[in-house]
Amino acid sequence: MQPVAGIGLRSPHLAEIARDRPATGFLEIHAENYLGNSPAHRIVERLREDYEFSVHAVGLSLGSVDGLDEAHLDRVVALIHRLEPTLVSDHLSWSLADGRYFNDLLPLPYTEEALQVVERNVHHLQERLGRRVLVENPSCYLAFAHSTLSEPEFLAELTRRTGCGLLLDANNIVVTAHNLRLDARAWLQGLPPAAIGQYHLAGHAVNDADGEPVLIDDHGSRVGEGVWSLFGEIVRRYGPRPTLVEWDTDLPALDVLLDEARQAGRALGVEAEANARAA
């Protein structure tokens, strides 16, 4: 895929996109929303003829100590084989324990033990898919006292051991850095450039915890200035990559989302035509 900007495909926009086929670099779907047989599935299969796709999973639970849920994995594998997207990704997090699914991207301690668990799960996922996947840095609200690696060190080592790629989410870096008192620009140092396969951009909310501001990754607004600024730094350091603008709550009119994606395209320094291949 060219290093273009694309948008998340959300059901309230589906009919409009299917009708108007707006120009955008690619479309990204959440795998877990397309494992049934709803009418949306057929629309996506038709859109696939005109757009490149990215399939972003949110529920594989790559950090689960018990391994991946095989029944769920079977369905995700079938979707990916049917859709043949250009990019496939999930997060450095866990959400399944003891057969219960917690609808959140839950944090891992960054230890050798956790690294071995994620390594095993990513290996298995890539074997089942027969392709490389991208692993995304999560938004963190807490850190574990017994972590021995930084998040970027953990991710870099994971790519070395599994051959997986990285999905760098600029908003998540800003959120994590704020909440864990880290330096976002320092976070960027030392990542393996060749492993970076995609960028994500999104808006976040500011909530209150113990009377202090805490940033919440809610994908419910325009990309903030701090995130644009960090994104500029990322592009300068690692070069352009396919970039997604995510918007999941308080969804705006499609034009607003497309406008955000155009801004991301300009930040990537790619020509407008490259972002309009599907026009």
Add this chain to the structure above:
Amino acid sequence: MLELRELQGAFAAHLKGEDRPDLTEAVVGDTISAAARLRIHRHHVGQSLVGALASTFPTVQAIVGEAFFRALAEGFILRELPAQPVLAEYGAGLPAYVSEYGPAAALPYLADMAQLDWALNLAFHAPLEDRLTASGLAGLPAERLFDLKPALAAGSTLLRSPYPIDRIWHASQPGATVGTVSLEEGPASVLILRRPDDAAFASLDTVEEIFLAALVEGSSLGEAAEAAVSVEPAVDPSRILGRLLALEAFAALQHSS
């Protein structure tokens, strides 16, 4: 130091509302305490699952309002978390939970509305198969037609209620024009179906319901017709079959013979 298995178990228990000092100790706290940081995750899991249930049970929420629905959903979530990550498949147990939910006792029909919402959700996510049409039956000799046992299309549910759930559903839609519904309007039978672009239900009269229920239980068309005639001698079974075919209620016949 918690091993990863213990940590994930403790975290899961925390998310279900338990106090886990061992987990709090493992989390770095500063001017934002470890407990407050952990609560962000508990809050997110609860809020997002309430939202998922509200999408799956829109009629229940429209009837009781957002605050009442939130309390109901939070109680259900504590009892039954999703077993897998597809949230559209979460909530099968909610109708039963509603039927036992004390604060909803004054709304005896609410559990049946939850069943209707769930059936519409199942139909919406069901595969769109070829349907049996009148022309698909044309040319069949009468004996073959009588012996036929057509199966309901994938994702269909036949739902019976002592309450007028079809009228209540219509009255609960945004911009509804139906006024007040009286529970005295009596029982309703509805057939919920996947359609090409959505899911919908059709209201059935008593004889149609008896005819279709017989088929659902495995009877042949001939037996279903007898069941219908036995309660309503004047009924024309071919009219009932014609209506069900027009609704595209049945899966297309398998071409095996």
